[in-house]
Structure formats: C-alpha cells, structure tokens
Amino acid sequence: FFQIPVFFSLFQIFSRFIELKGASFLWIKDLTLPDRFIKLPTNIPYFGEYLNLLPIMLIILNFLQQKFTNITVSNSEQKFISNFLLIFIGVIFYHFSSAIVLYWFIQNFLTFIYQLKTKKTHA
16 A cells, blocks of 8 residues: 555656666666567557567466465455456556566565565464
8 A cells, every 4th residue: 555656656757767768678678668578460459569578477476476375265256356456457557668567577576585485484
C-alpha cells in the first residue's frame, strides 16, 4: 500500500526522464519505451507489432512467487482470481516504459529471493 505513491512518481519519472531517452540495457534499446523484444509478423490488437519480454517475465515471476510462497488455495474462485491477477498485471505493464517494468521486475525478484530464504530459515 505504501508503494503506490512511489510507483506513480517513478512511472512519471521513468517515462519523462530525458537521460533515459535512448539509454539501452541488455536487449532494450530505449528505457523510456516498452522493451520491444521481437517484431511480430502481424499487428495484434492491443499488443501491437512487437512482443515485449519484460511483462511476460513479470507474469512468470509472479506465478512462481505465488506457487512457492502462498498456501495452497482450495477454492476454485480464489484460484481464478489469483490467476486473473497474474495476467492482469502483465496486461497493465505491457505498454509501460521498460524502465518501470524493469524496476518492478527486479523489486519482485528480490522480494521472491528474500521470501525463499526466510521460508528455508523457518522450515
């Protein structure tokens, strides 16, 4: 809950920060734009001409985090909602600047590692 104001401010900074314009990182050619990993043969509605890898990696990481850290959900409605939220996060982040998606991915990755280490310590 406390991350929301920070997230909104980072969203504004990363999309408008002039120093990030044209800055590259790994396969990302411009951190102020979506990562555009692979050019698709056709234009797909909402997704466009490019496949953005970072939101897909974020969905996979959230899925792994959900499987390794949560208690098993027995209610089918709760399973549907948790799976829907995984996809919803990817859809929301799909057109964001790659800098904000990269920040969110790294933050989730470090949280996941921390949760795994604390789970091993308490087990």
